[in-house]
Amino acid sequence: MLNGYGGRVLRVNLTQGRVEKSELDPDLARDYLGGRGFAASVLYSELEKGIDPLGEANKLIVAAGPISGLLIPGAGKTTFAAMSPATGGYADSNVGGLFSAEMKYAGYDLIIVEGVSPEPVYIYIDDDTVELRDAEDYWGKGAITAETALKKQLGDDFQIAVIGPGGENLVKFACICHDFGRQAGRAGVGTVMGSKKLKAIAIRGSKSIPVADVDEFRRVGREMYDYCKASDAWDVWVRLGTAGVNVPSNEWGSFPTRNFQSGHFDDMDKMTGEYMREQIVVTDKACFACPCACGKYSYSKKWDVHVEGPEYETAAFLGADVAIRDIEDVAYANYLCDELGIDTISAGNAIAFATECFEKGIIGVQDTDGLALSFGDSEAVFELIKRIASREGIGDVLAEGVRHAAQVFGGGSSHFAMEIKGLEISGYDSRNAPAMMLAYMTADIGAHHNRAWAITYDIQVGRDAITPDKAAKVIELQHIRPLIDCLGGCRLQWVELGMPLDYYVPAMKSITGIDRSWEDLMLAAERVWNLTRAFWVREMEGFGREWDYPPPRWYTDPVQSGPTEGKFVTKENVDKLLDMYYEQRGWTENGIPTREKLDQLGLDFVTI
């Protein structure tokens, strides 16, 4: 019995139809904590270099953390990880909801899915019973439809992780869907699930999770909860969710508009979190153990659909970035992506890219089977989402991601294919926020904001500054935020409500019985950061600085309009940011972790 853990690893080999349970290694728990930490460790040590991410040798990792399933505010995240079919590098993506809690109640911290099933299956887990079941009745169904059907068949108390047709059709940005509107969206973790012919994982558990000191744990959990409830920001975040950020992001000039041509959308009246609340929101929907429900479950009368959202990123990419100005139309596009099982960020980014290409004459109706594309045309967006999910015509090209689409379309479009390392950039235009740009450049799954979000820091110290403290800030955030991913938690209690990070120290001690300082926890996070970097170095021939560069639009094209009009970060400054960052990380000038740094972190087995 390992305090704070389910105690077991479940390994499912789909090629052989074999299920194996083993005890969780306490050393793994000690050094990598859980969640993203487990994922990085397993992927680095078990994957051979050069495998096909869509083939038998890739592994889908599902990981809970030590706080998953416990009374700690925000203990609702599950990590899904694999080698990414979109980027070829390391990928993890986490999803809110209740899945990781259920894993712990069933007694598992880690599920490793290997091989490829000959026929569509789903994994059925009920405490100690683990079966591979025929998924013929569910294959081809939308993710929401399939989750509904599975719960009806198995029981509402089963938690479901499921892919839609997008994952089945190997769209490179297919997501893993859970709890009627949450997704592990980025870098194609859903694609990997589809490539394994794995439709879903259904899990139920009944066991109690052991903690080292129940009384102390109860006290700490209660204090964390009380802090959240008393926060001055609480009522605001519950009212608006992340859609509350639509307005400030636009005011900062960071709201991606028309494929990042601008950072400001000129028509926000029907795009605010407030308008959304009044117009379509039905229920405030929380993840497991979260006292600040950010989920805005909505019903659109206009389209007669229910959808969780749109949240900020979706408002950015199926809204401003494709110039749709009514959040109710964004909600419909959101619903299509959720049901079809594709990431709203990458899908919107890809559609915006295609639209800019069309408007510039790089592609035409001959490429789109007669569909005219123009910014602001919501019907075209809906149609493209469907074609991407089913891989029809131009949808087949866009389903590969914007980096590939730019190579196919040509015409210099790589200049504005908004991706880094092959992952579509998420919702913050950073041409007037160099620390944020650095965060995107160095995120370890490709361009995603979840590792570090630094716009307020840019504002506080001066947007134009290209100074070492900005690199330091990004590094610090890249340890803090992924640490919470290792624990199985959500960062929004800290980010939105101001809950002190210090709480995680006594929380972890009372849960695991291991006395760790904040610095110890940060060291584990730094360890994982260098391990995921090493994964890229091992996989990518010649990996280094060049892979961290942003798309040329970001260091060449001035922002077209709005408060950041005219701004961009020069190539010279991009290099300067990377110089400062690599130096402070203890990496070479080319961005490779040094032997010294690896050894300092206990990564002596990493030979890159």
Add this chain to the structure above:
Amino acid sequence: MTGRLEYRTVELANTVELVLVGLLRDYGPAQASLPVEPGETVLDLIRELGLNPDLVAIVMVNGRQQFKSHHLQPGDRVKLLPMVGGG
């Protein structure tokens, strides 16, 4: 005497209740009653406080999110939030 009372009552009525959240408290009062001119916007109020408007992410007036161009009325409850950590 009566004149002064009247004046004071009028003065108190032409105020908004302001709450600053989180790091914004480093730049202004956590809570305050502030006089407001007719037609004054939230942005005007932010500038009067000497706050960098960019640091104010979310504006709530009487429990509803508003743009910074929103015109304030006496008696309004205004809450200004920063965004430290993003999405």
Add this chain to the structure above:
Amino acid sequence: MHLRADSSKCTGCRLCQLACSLYHFQENNPKKSCLAIDPKFPDPGVFEVRTCTQCGECAEVCPVEAIIQNEKGAYYIDSEECIACLECVDVCPENVVFTHPDQEAPFECNLCGECVHFCAYGALYVE
């Protein structure tokens, strides 16, 4: 007096069940809790909360009089006396007499009120 719920405020966070398990059983296991959350998704997209109304039907049906009231007036099952016939589970109109493989006897809300504290949205109250 009993635990009541305004389901329209429920967000499905399960903090109530976590708190119940932690205070009632000193364990981390919402499957051992004394109120039920029923999600209704995707349509209409709401949560329904079921709590014990202290109607007393469980006490009435118990063949060995194992169900008595505590100092708060809440019915509870004396596990020493219980013969696990589960008649109380069947008769409960709200389906809030619970069983669990770990527990010999069924269990039900003892009106401790911890769940009320942990409902950030004010969906739970004792009245």
